[in-house]
Amino acid sequence: MEDKIYTSRLSDFYKDLLTEKQREYFLSYVNDDLSLSEIADISGISRQGVWDTIKKASKMLNDFESKVGYMQYYDKVSSALDAAQAHLTELSEHKDSSVSECAKRAIDALSSIR
Structure with a gap:
């Protein structure tokens, strides 16, 4: 399979x-x-x-x-984007509103390329 x-x-x-x-x-x-x-x-x-x-x-x-090697490259980039999004999601809950807002903008930017 x-x-x-x-x-x-x-x-x-x-x-x-x-x-x-x-x-x-x-x-x-x-x-x-x-x-x-x-x-x-x-x-x-x-x-x-x-x-x-x-x-x-x-x-x-x-x-x-x-x-x-395009498929392998795509898989690596996709994994890196997933990891970056996970880290940014954690930062989006930061106490400092400037940090959390910056993280949210970065998440939006990552989402737009998927």
Whole structure:
């Protein structure tokens, strides 16, 4: 299950780099949970042809992430934003109103980029 989630997330980041057929078959298989036979029937090709296209697309998505690392970078930035927001939330309850107001403005600024 974890592998399917990872693969689905990869497609969220890099699917536009696949060919139209690769994207169509891959998303039907991973996100729509269609079987190879169902995709083959819809597309008018063999199950093996569908499988080969999906495997190639999966390899390409993994290669893109290995080279570019955008998903990993996104996860790191997202974690850092979560941590910053948690610390700012604590500061927003500070006794000194200037500190708490500054923290609230920073929280609003962080929220606007998500």
